[in-house]
Amino acid sequence: MCTYLTEKIEVTxxxxxxxxxxxxxxxxxxxxxxxxxxxxxxxxxxxLNPGKGPSARVAVELTxxxxxxxxxxxxxxxxxTPPGLI
Amino acid sequence: xxxxxxxxxxxxxxxxxxxIEAYLARPLxxxxxxxxxxxxxxxxxxxxxxxxxxxxFAANGYAALMPNLYCRDAPGAxxxxxxxxxxxxxxxxxxxxxxxxxxxxxxxxxxxxxxGKVGVIGYCxxxxxxxxxxxxxxLEAAVDCYGACxxxxxxxxxxxxxxxxxDLAKALSCPLLxxxxxxxxxxxxxxxxxxxxxxxxxxxTHEFHTYDGAGHAFFAVNRPSYRVDAANDGWEKIWDxxxxxxxx
Numbered sequence: 001m002c003t004y005l006t007e008k009i010e011v012t013x014x015x016x017x018x019x020x021x022x023x024x025x026x027x028x029x030x031x032x033x034x035x036x037x038x039x040x041x042x043x044x045x046x047x048l049n050p051g052k053g054p055s056a057r058v059a060v061e062l063t064x065x066x067x068x069x070x071x072x073x074x075x076x077x078x079x080x081t082p083p084g085l086i
Numbered sequence: 087x088x089x090x091x092x093x094x095x096x097x098x099x100x101x102x103x104x105x106i107e108a109y110l111a112r113p114l115x116x117x118x119x120x121x122x123x124x125x126x127x128x129x130x131x132x133x134x135x136x137x138x139x140x141x142x143f144a145a146n147g148y149a150a151l152m153p154n155l156y157c158r159d160a161p162g163a164x165x166x167x168x169x170x171x172x173x174x175x176x177x178x179x180x181x182x183x184x185x186x187x188x189x190x191x192x193x194x195x196x197x198x199x200x201x202g203k204v205g206v207i208g209y210c211x212x213x214x215x216x217x218x219x220x221x222x223x224x225l226e227a228a229v230d231c232y233g234a235c236x237x238x239x240x241x242x243x244x245x246x247x248x249x250x251x252x253d254l255a256k257a258l259s260c261p262l263l264x265x266x267x268x269x270x271x272x273x274x275x276x277x278x279x280x281x282x283x284x285x286x287x288x289x290x291t292h293e294f295h296t297y298d299g300a301g302h303a304f305f306a307v308n309r310p311s312y313r314v315d316a317a318n319d320g321w322e323k324i325w326d327x328x329x330x331x332x333x334x
Contacts, residue, residue: 006173028174033210033303035130035166040302040311046170054160054171 006030015047015058022056025049034061043067090114091144093137098193100153101185108153108190109137111144112197119201121226121332122194124187125152126208126215128303129177131169132156135308136209146325148332151194153186176247177211180218187219203332205260207324208233210303214248220262221254227331229263229324232302234272237280241272255284261291263327265320267300267313295323 007029015024026048034042042061049056062070078086093111100106109132113120123143127136132154143150155178160168172178191204205227208216213233220228230236237252262285266278273281275296285292297304297316304313305320 008174028170030173032173033129035133035169038310040309046174048170054163054167057167057170059166059170 011047013047015049017056017058019055022049022052024058025051031064035059037061037063039063088113088115088117089145091141093141093144095154098151098153098189100189101182104158106153106186106189107132107157108151108193109140110149110151110193111137111141112149113144113147116147116199119199119334120147120149121201121203121205121328121334122149122151122191122197123328123332124190124194124204124206124219125150126183126187126206126212126219127152127155128208128210128212128306129169129173131165131172133165133169135306138307139209139305148328149194149197149200151190153190155183155186158182178215180215180248180251183215184219184222187215188223191223191225201332201334203227203334205229205328205332207231209305211248214251217258217262218251218254220260221251221257223259225260227260227263227328228258229265229327231265231305231320232267232270232273234277236273237277237284238273252281252284255281255290256288258285258288258290261293261327261331263323264292264294265305265323266294266296267302267304267316268296268298269301272302293323293327295320 009027011024011027013024024047028046030044044061047058095107096110097105098108125140140150140152156168156172160171194204203226206216206219207229209231213230214236216228216230235248282294300313300316303311304316
């Protein structure tokens with residue numbers, strides 16, 4: 001269904017979109033119909049900078065399984081990073 | 087049979103007098119005055135797949151017009167970026183939807199060669215919006231393709247900004263065709279059965295078909311939800327329905 005369920009967070013970093021790199025200010029995470037992925041619903045993440053317009057967006061659409069694996073990989077990577085680098 | 091058509095994005099007057107973009111497809115050399123259809127796109131927006139659907143109506147003798155419901159949210163952006171921007175704002179307000187469909191219907195009625203009869207069709211979130219439009223505007227035929235949240239509120243915990251609109255059914259201005267999947271959860275068969283019960287109680291002309299082996303978005307040929315048998319039969323139902331209510 002069209003859930004509109006969205007988690008919004010502020011982020012600091014950069015993303016590479018169709019027009020090259022840009023500074024990120026926000027990210028949204030939601031589970032809904034994908035634009036491109038071959039699944040009825042996917043976990044979608046948009047990395048955004050609304051100040052630069054709606055096209056300042058890096059988008060991914062992942063199956064739920066892939067999204068959970070990504071979340072675990074991110075946590076594992078950060079856990080394994082030597083103290084002092086974070 | 088003359089099967090030429092022309093299609094492309096134009097500007098129309100939508101809700102509040104706003105100039106909005108819309109995709110118009112129409113027969114090139116119609117043999118007789120033609121009926122028209124307002125196509126309401128699904129949540130992924132003003133995309134190639136829904137433009138293809140719009141052209142399909144023109145190929146079958148109707149003028150069809152799909153307003154870009156997200157153009158205010160992201161002027162000039164690609165359809166997927168616009169859909170993301172619209173989603174971040176909570177979707178399309180009901181009042182604005184009705185105004186944009188009204189503008190599209192007025193544009194279609196004014197086309198040279200139009201017979202003045204206008205129907206509406208919508209998919210997914212557009213299914214609910216098709217019903218909303220038909221309860222808010224004078225139209226000749228409406229098709230709801232698996233629209234949820236007409237009878238039931240959004241599931242608990244989901245901050246949907248839409249609310250049930252079954253209480254508008256008494257104002258339904260035209261016959262309604264509903265096409266649903268038996269495996270769909272939003273709307274589930276129990277919800278569409280409740281909707282049919284309410285329409286029957288009100289004496290509103292309606293035809294509902296629920297396809298076994300199909301879930302949500304079974305018309306979407308570019309998605310794994312596509313179900314060829316349900317979609318083919320659904321299109322036959324649409325041609326029959328619009329043939330009765332929109333043809334001259």
